[in-house]
Amino acid sequence: MRRSFHLISADTPEDLIQVYIDHQNWKMRAYACALGEIEEGDFPFSTDECRLGIWLNAGGIEQIPEQERATFNAAHEQVHLLGYKALKEARKQHPERIVEFLNDMELASDEVCRVLLERIEDVFTRLASLDSLTGLPNRKAFDAQLSYNVSLSNRHGLWVGLILLDIDHFKSVNDKYGHDYGDQVLVEFAKILECTVRLEDHVYRWGGEEFAVLVFDKTPDGIELLAERLRDRVESSAMSDDDNQESRITISCGAVSIAADVTISEKELFSKVDRLLYNAKKQGRNRVCYQTLESN
Numbered sequence: 001m002r003r004s005f006h007l008i009s010a011d012t013p014e015d016l017i018q019v020y021i022d023h024q025n026w027k028m029r030a031y032a033c034a035l036g037e038i039e040e041g042d043f044p045f046s047t048d049e050c051r052l053g054i055w056l057n058a059g060g061i062e063q064i065p066e067q068e069r070a071t072f073n074a075a076h077e078q079v080h081l082l083g084y085k086a087l088k089e090a091r092k093q094h095p096e097r098i099v100e101f102l103n104d105m106e107l108a109s110d111e112v113c114r115v116l117l118e119r120i121e122d123v124f125t126r127l128a129s130l131d132s133l134t135g136l137p138n139r140k141a142f143d144a145q146l147s148y149n150v151s152l153s154n155r156h157g158l159w160v161g162l163i164l165l166d167i168d169h170f171k172s173v174n175d176k177y178g179h180d181y182g183d184q185v186l187v188e189f190a191k192i193l194e195c196t197v198r199l200e201d202h203v204y205r206w207g208g209e210e211f212a213v214l215v216f217d218k219t220p221d222g223i224e225l226l227a228e229r230l231r232d233r234v235e236s237s238a239m240s241d242d243d244n245q246e247s248r249i250t251i252s253c254g255a256v257s258i259a260a261d262v263t264i265s266e267k268e269l270f271s272k273v274d275r276l277l278y279n280a281k282k283q284g285r286n287r288v289c290y291q292t293l294e295s296n
Contacts, residue, residue, distance in 0.1 A: 004124060013123045015055060016063065020116040022051035023079075027109050030083035034090045034098050045084045047076055052112075063119055072115045078108035131205040133183060134190035142204045142212060146266065149214055153260045161215030161223030163255045164273045165193075165230065168285040170209040173247065185239045185249065196233045197226065220257035224290045227255040231288055250286035252277060259294035 002012050032038045047053040053076070056064075064072050082105035089097040129141040137145075146162075153160045167173075167189065174182040186209065193203045193211060202214045213230070215223050231251055240246045254276030258264060276289040283289070 001120060011127075013120060015060065016116060016120050016123065019052045019055045019060065020113065020120065023109070023112055023116070026050055026052070027079065027083070027105065030086065030105065031102060034083070034086040034102060036090065045080055047073075047080050050080070052076065064115060068115055072112065075108045075111035075115075079105055079112060082108060134187055134205050136190050136194075136203055136205045136211070138205055139207070142202075142206075142214070143266075145202055145214055149216065153216070153258075157260045159217045159220050159223065159260070160258045161213075161217060161220075161226070161255065162258075162269060162273050163213040163215065163223070163227045163230070163253055164206065164270075164277045165211045165213070165251045165253050166277055166281070167209040168250045168252055168281075170249070173249065177247065181247075185247070188237075188239050189234065189249070192234055192237055193230060196230055201226070217257070220259070220292045220294075223257040224255055224288065227253045227288045227290065231286065235286060252280035252285045253288040254278070254280060255288055255290045257290075257292045259292075261295050262293050264293065 001017055006012075026044075029038070044050045048057060056073075056076075061069060082101045086098050086101035086105065089095075089101065129137055131138045149160050152158065167185075170182070170185075173185055186205075190203070190205065190211070193213065197203055197213060197215075200216050204212045204214070206212045213226070215226060217223050217226075231253055234249060234251050238246050238248055254273045256269065256273045256276065258269070272291065272293070276291055280287050280289040
């Protein structure tokens with residue numbers, strides 16, 4: 001599990017992973033004690049004393065979906081109760097009862113592990129859809145949202161907009177100030193975009209110094225106006241690092257408004273918006289090139 005998070009350059013949810021491991025260790029120790037493989041020793045039978053229980057009581061229960069908490073807590077209680085009963089029968093040397101209790105304990109433990117693993121997977125899925133530097137959704141998240149936007153637009157007669165933004169001469173920023181400063185510029189740029197768009201719009205890091213914005217609007221003009229507002233806001237904002245080193249950047253934008261009744265593939269859409277971005281660069285940068293797509 002830790003390796004999977006490392007592969008996407010994300011911090012592991014250590015608390016979740018550790019309590020999952022601790023629960024498994026508790027169960028295996030209960031098995032070994034009941035079967036006489038190890039000494040019983042100081043065994044925490046109370047759900048409040050095991051590491052999972054301590055974590056839950058310290059606020060971890062908030063990470064369990066509310067609708068699953070009752071079932072999860074009941075399964076956790078069952079694991080401890082059945083483990084206690086198995087050890088009790090082991091002291092009485094009743095092997096047939098031990099196996100029965102251990103089998104039931106395994107089933108209860110499966111439910112506990114299922115819930116914890118789903119939480120870990122939820123964290124992984126969320127982090128895998130985020131850009132590690134800016135915290136913005138990445139291209140993987142973009143694909144899902146684009147399909148949703150197109151579907152919603154068809155149902156409600158809305159215009160779908162795509163704005164592709166590229167920081168002008170970003171290489172010179174890295175060359176002049178260094179890559180650490182360049183990263184800080186990308187972070188601040190991402191914040192400007194998020195603060196400028198509306199709640200229903202979505203900002204993505206497309207890659208490198210390119211960013212994308214998915215937009216809904218009742219009219220095509222609103223999408224072009226948003227692209228211009230983004231361009232103006234960036235131009236008027238000063239970028240600074242922790243040492244108050246300051247610089248200014250500009251952006252070029254390609255923007256497309258798509259009518260609800262237009263059918264276009266994702267590949268065609270990006271070919272168009274990428275061409276518009278190229279034209280904005282070719283015409284001198286710090287500008288928006290815009291196109292409306294509607295049926296004939």
